[in-house]
Amino acid sequence: xxxxxxxxxxxxxxxxxxxxxxxxxxxxxxxxxxxxxxxxxxxxxxxxxxxxxxxxxxxxxxxxxxxxxxxxxxxxxxxxxxxxxxxxxxxxxxxxxxxxxxxxxxxxxxxxxxxxxxxxxxxxxxxxxxxxxxxxxxxxxxxxxxxxxxxxxxxxxxxxxxxxxxxxxxxxxxxx
Amino acid sequence: xxxxxxxxxxxxxxxxxxxxxxxxxxxxxxxxxxxxxxxxxxxxxxxxxxxxxxxxxxxxxxxxxxxxxxxxxxxxxxxxxxxxxxxxxxxxxxxxxxxxxxxxxxxxxxxxxxxxxxxxxxxxxxxxxxxxxxxxxxxxxxxxxxxxxxxxxxxxxxxxxxxxxxxxxxxxxxxx
Numbered sequence: 001x002x003x004x005x006x007x008x009x010x011x012x013x014x015x016x017x018x019x020x021x022x023x024x025x026x027x028x029x030x031x032x033x034x035x036x037x038x039x040x041x042x043x044x045x046x047x048x049x050x051x052x053x054x055x056x057x058x059x060x061x062x063x064x065x066x067x068x069x070x071x072x073x074x075x076x077x078x079x080x081x082x083x084x085x086x087x088x089x090x091x092x093x094x095x096x097x098x099x100x101x102x103x104x105x106x107x108x109x110x111x112x113x114x115x116x117x118x119x120x121x122x123x124x125x126x127x128x129x130x131x132x133x134x135x136x137x138x139x140x141x142x143x144x145x146x147x148x149x150x151x152x153x154x155x156x157x158x159x160x161x162x163x164x165x166x167x168x169x170x171x172x173x174x175x176x
Numbered sequence: 177x178x179x180x181x182x183x184x185x186x187x188x189x190x191x192x193x194x195x196x197x198x199x200x201x202x203x204x205x206x207x208x209x210x211x212x213x214x215x216x217x218x219x220x221x222x223x224x225x226x227x228x229x230x231x232x233x234x235x236x237x238x239x240x241x242x243x244x245x246x247x248x249x250x251x252x253x254x255x256x257x258x259x260x261x262x263x264x265x266x267x268x269x270x271x272x273x274x275x276x277x278x279x280x281x282x283x284x285x286x287x288x289x290x291x292x293x294x295x296x297x298x299x300x301x302x303x304x305x306x307x308x309x310x311x312x313x314x315x316x317x318x319x320x321x322x323x324x325x326x327x328x329x330x331x332x333x334x335x336x337x338x339x340x341x342x343x344x345x346x347x348x349x350x351x352x
Contacts, residue, residue, distance in 0.1 A: 002288060002289070003179060003180055003181045003184065003285075003288045003307060004179055005179045007288075007307060007311070008179065008184040008310075008311065011311050011312070012311050012312070012315065012316070015311075015312055015316075016316070046222065046327050046330060046331050047327075047330045047331050047333075050327075050330055109179075112178060112179045112183075113178070119352065120347075120349060123351060123352055124349050124350065124351055124352055125349070125350050125351070125352050126347045126348070126349055127347065127348040127349075127350070128345075128346065128347050128348070129346070131179060131183060132345070132346045132347070134184075135183070135184065135187050135188050135191075136187070136188070136191055136342065136343075136345040136346065136347075137342070137345060137347065139188065139315060139319070140188070140191075140192070140319055140322075140341070140342055141338075141342070143315070143316055143319035143320065143323065144319065144323045144326075144338075144341060146316075147319065147320045147323035147324060147327075148323060148327060150320075151222050151223075151226075151323075151324060151327055154222060154223045154226055155222050155223050157223075162317075162320075165316070165320060166312065166313070166316055166317070167312075169304075169308070169312040169313060170304065170305070170308045170312065171296075171302045171303065171304050171308070171312075171313065172302070172303040172304075173296060173300050173301070173302055173303075174300065174301050174303070175299060175300055175301075176295070176299055176300055176301050
């Protein structure tokens, strides 16, 4: 039965990025309605030593573009991390989506047993097999930062539900 | 290059459940050190209409056992949801781990194109293909509840880092 590394990675990243963009739209609408400067939301953290909403979005997009490129054996595009507004963050999400859609699926499908190394913080190098990287690094980290972005906005009072987090998933819903 | 539905699901659930159990250990140590009743932590929420830590753990384990059983075409074990303490929650995580380890991998590997239905809330039925269910429902939901459990404890001051959330992943770390 067909299943592949690209099927287990690219659709998840695309759904997550689209959901993140729609969540940022709701944050903007909430800020307008409540007459809150959106930068207040963007600077909110769940704990003083956790990252702000702005950085959660930057890291989630970093993970998506870096993850997709590593799995495909390509060089990830560099981002300058200069975003300050919701519009700029949505543009970052959009360019990440375009990049994820552009990577070579055949290369990703061939990478489960390939070992690759990558920078880990300022001083170290990490080394993982492709399937382990997808299962135990890329997806859990990507969903972590999406969830924290969502939770920061919920904590601030933005009306979001689980369907905003999951995005428009291919599920047929019928009354029981 | 080999990759399968069981490889994309079972290891992720196992690492997540083990990490969750270790996070609950750290919550217990923090409560003892600060002389806090652990039930205070277990009843904390990030927003009044989000679930408490106790329920985040119940839902994460529900997703793991129900997800593994649906992918395998088996009937999920029923849990009574009577846990009130950290010990009882860790026991629930442990029995979920045992269950996830017991499911039929060959059945899961054969389910990517199988469509199945499942109860969705009190009134509806959801219908998804196996690969879509794994990619767009099981994994994002599972990581959502793990992350919120982690974030509740971080918000309460428990010293946790990303490695607590990821668990003991198969990554070789070397100085650069």
